[in-house]
Amino acid sequence: MAGLTGTEVTPGRRASGVLEVIRLLPRVSLPLTVALTAVVLLQALLSSGFMLAGAAVVADVASRAAGDAGLALDLAVFIAVFVARLALTPVLGMISGELARRLNATLGQTTLEGALRPVGIGHLSDPAIADRIQLAQGLATGYPPGDAVTSLARLASSRLNGLAAAILLATVEWWLPLPLAAAWITLSRWRLREVRKAVDAEEESMPALRQAAYARDLAIGDAAAKEVRVFGFQDWLHDRFTRAWLAGMDALAGSGRLPSRVAGPALLALSHAAVFAYLAFAVSGGRLGVEPITVALQAIAAMGALGWIGDIQWMLAQASAAVPHALAVGRLGVEAELSRPGTTAPDERLPAQEIRFEDVRFGYPDRPVLKGLDLSIPAGSSLAIVGMNGAGKSTLIKLLARLYDPVSGRITVDGVDLRTLDPLAWRRQLAIVFQDFVRYELSLRDNVGFGRLDADRSNGAFDRAAKLSGLNDFLPRLPAGWDTPLSRRFEGGTDLSGGQWQRVALARALFAVEHGARVLVLDEPTANLDVRAEAQIYEHFLEITRGLTTILVSHRFATVRLADRICVIDGGEVIEYGSHEELMALDGRYAHLFTLQSAPFREARHV
Numbered sequence: 033m034a035g036l037t038g039t040e041v042t043p044g045r046r047a048s049g050v051l052e053v054i055r056l057l058p059r060v061s062l063p064l065t066v067a068l069t070a071v072v073l074l075q076a077l078l079s080s081g082f083m084l085a086g087a088a089v090v091a092d093v094a095s096r097a098a099g100d101a102g103l104a105l106d107l108a109v110f111i112a113v114f115v116a117r118l119a120l121t122p123v124l125g126m127i128s129g130e131l132a133r134r135l136n137a138t139l140g141q142t143t144l145e146g147a148l149r150p151v152g153i154g155h156l157s158d159p160a161i162a163d164r165i166q167l168a169q170g171l172a173t174g175y176p177p178g179d180a181v182t183s184l185a186r187l188a189s190s191r192l193n194g195l196a197a198a199i200l201l202a203t204v205e206w207w208l209p210l211p212l213a214a215a216w217i218t219l220s221r222w223r224l225r226e227v228r229k230a231v232d233a234e235e236e237s238m239p240a241l242r243q244a245a246y247a248r249d250l251a252i253g254d255a256a257a258k259e260v261r262v263f264g265f266q267d268w269l270h271d272r273f274t275r276a277w278l279a280g281m282d283a284l285a286g287s288g289r290l291p292s293r294v295a296g297p298a299l300l301a302l303s304h305a306a307v308f309a310y311l312a313f314a315v316s317g318g319r320l321g322v323e324p325i326t327v328a329l330q331a332i333a334a335m336g337a338l339g340w341i342g343d344i345q346w347m348l349a350q351a352s353a354a355v356p357h358a359l360a361v362g363r364l365g366v367e368a369e370l371s372r373p374g375t376t377a378p379d380e381r382l383p384a385q386e387i388r389f390e391d392v393r394f395g396y397p398d399r400p401v402l403k404g405l406d407l408s409i410p411a412g413s414s415l416a417i418v419g420m421n422g423a424g425k426s427t428l429i430k431l432l433a434r435l436y437d438p439v440s441g442r443i444t445v446d447g448v449d450l451r452t453l454d455p456l457a458w459r460r461q462l463a464i465v466f467q468d469f470v471r472y473e474l475s476l477r478d479n480v481g482f483g484r485l486d487a488d489r490s491n492g493a494f495d496r497a498a499k500l501s502g503l504n505d506f507l508p509r510l511p512a513g514w515d516t517p518l519s520r521r522f523e524g525g526t527d528l529s530g531g532q533w534q535r536v537a538l539a540r541a542l543f544a545v546e547h548g549a550r551v552l553v554l555d556e557p558t559a560n561l562d563v564r565a566e567a568q569i570y571e572h573f574l575e576i577t578r579g580l581t582t583i584l585v586s587h588r589f590a591t592v593r594l595a596d597r598i599c600v601i602d603g604g605e606v607i608e609y610g611s612h613e614e615l616m617a618l619d620g621r622y623a624h625l626f627t628l629q630s631a632p633f634r635e636a637r638h639v
């Protein structure tokens with residue numbers, strides 16, 4: 033794994049979100065970033081111009097010294113600056129909006145690439161990474177990262193306005209902006225610290241919010257709709273959602289606001305009182321004319337832009353918090369996730385001799401599963417794996433597919449360590465029906481075609497897979513044939529029964545076999561099939577598996593006995609290995625289980 037854990041999410045990293053947005057923008061779009069910077073600077077210039085032009089008009093009116101022509105000119109400048117400022121505001125909005133969309137798209141892609149990049153799947157069951165993937169989308173704060181661009185543009189524009197106002201005020205009297213700037217900046221920093229605390233709290237609340245989201249999805253989605261109603265746990269879900277949500281919200285509460293609420297306004301009042309007192313004395317003493325006092329008053333009002341700009345800064349802090357998470361998810365798997373991802377392209381005829389597990393040890397973070405497993409699967413033969421629930425049968429398949437690597441020991445194909453092979457190329461040799469295969473809410477053509485994405489997908493290309501998997505039994509009844517969406521949630525779609533889905537999954541694997549996969553793995557392939565469909569599979573078993581190395585995981589001994597060899601796994605090891613006849617003669621665990629399962633049928637026959 034890429035070594036990504038929740039402990040990397042420190043407040044320091046979060047604070048750097050804004051810097052990361054700034055760093056990313058030129059890469060998202062250099063021309064738009066340049067344009068945005070230019071508009072922001074121009075706005076700041078126009079703001080100072082607006083104050084100066086306004087002051088000049090007031091001075092003209094007060095003194096009438098400039099005459100009508102002078103007043104008209106100053107008024108024209110004032111109006112031009114005013115209109116230009118008005119016109120720039122939507123331009124700023126358009127450019128920053130476009131950049132925001134592009135940033136969202138870039139970070140969305142980054143997150144997706146990061147989640148998909150690791151060769152294995154261990155990262156997806158790491159809670160810290162699951163939280164981070166949610167945080168990367170701004171789900172904790174409710175602001176997508178792109179909102180950081182719009183708020184950053186508005187903040188930069190305001191700050192420059194404030195700075196321009198401070199400079200103008202300094203031209204009236206050099207020290208006047210100092211107490212005001214100090215008060216506004218101090219207040220702003222206090223508030224920022226509070227917002228960061230709130231963001232930290234929001235991120236810490238992510239596990240609780242994820243639980244709440246899960247309960248909500250169960251309640252409003254259709255996946256659990258039947259069970260929720262039949263078992264009647266609507267109230268439980270409601271309660272679970274409320275409690276998890278409130279727990280998440282509790283974490284958000286209590287970011288102390290005393291300093292900015294009480295001391296902040298006091299600081300502002302004092303600094304402004306000092307400045308206004310000086311101006312009052314200066315005006316009454318005749319040291320300040322109409323124009324400078326007008327400039328000073330406008331500048332004082334405009335200097336508020338150096339302080340806390342509530343909505344904008346809140347949005348910036350919240351939206352930018354997602355960025356470090358998106359980048360971190362994007363880096364997933366850049367370092368090798370599996371211990372040594374091989375690069376050797378496997379021979380297309382692999383395996384020609386055997387697949388071998390040698391003293392393989394493996395466990396998930398919380399439990400050991402395989403404890404020194406040895407197993408040989410001769411190429412071109414079929415092996416059935418039998419074992420109690422949780423014995424590690426599916427885990428063994430995942431290791432073969434290199435979704436995980438053994439902790440120790442090795443898996444070899446014709447003597448070549450799997451770890452030295454390019455995992456993607458090796459996987460093209462595999463056709464797997466997982467026990468928990470996916471029911472894609474896509475067309476039947478996609479569902480089966482995923483078996484080999486780059487293969488011909490015309491109807492004829494699916495013929496053999498459709499025949500051997502039993503798809504043909506219901507294919508003619510699908511409204512749009514191969515193009516029928518397999519979900520009622522799409523126009524013209526239909527839903528399939530559990531057994532029909534299982535045949536789709538089998539057809540997918542057989543389609544891969546048609547296109548060169550040489551190892552067929554069937555993890556409980558007949559679990560949902562009716563008696564007739566199961567009989568069809570038995571009937572076709574030899575045809576399906578001919579020339580392939582087949583691994584069959586099943587609790588159904590009628591299926592298991594079809595295999596050339598059978599192994600029994602227990603305690604993380606192979607405890608029995610041989611043909612059905614050999615294992616029956618051994619009279620061990622297999623014989624016991626086989627007899628147990630066939631007893632009801634034998635008794636029924638004797639009734």
Ligand SMILES: Nc1ncnc2c1ncn2[C@@H]1O[C@H](COP(=O)(O)OP(=O)(O)OP(=O)(O)O)[C@@H](O)[C@H]1O
Pocket residue numbers: 157396397398399401419420421422423424425426427428467
């Ligand atoms: N992703 C995972 N993370 C943590 N533990 C897991 C994971 N997958 C499986 N396990 C655990 O590993 C053990 C072996 O699981 P596995 O699915 O390989 O068993 P199995 O023999 O296929 O069982 P079954 O007959 O019920 O399908 C079980 O105890 C299971 O709880």
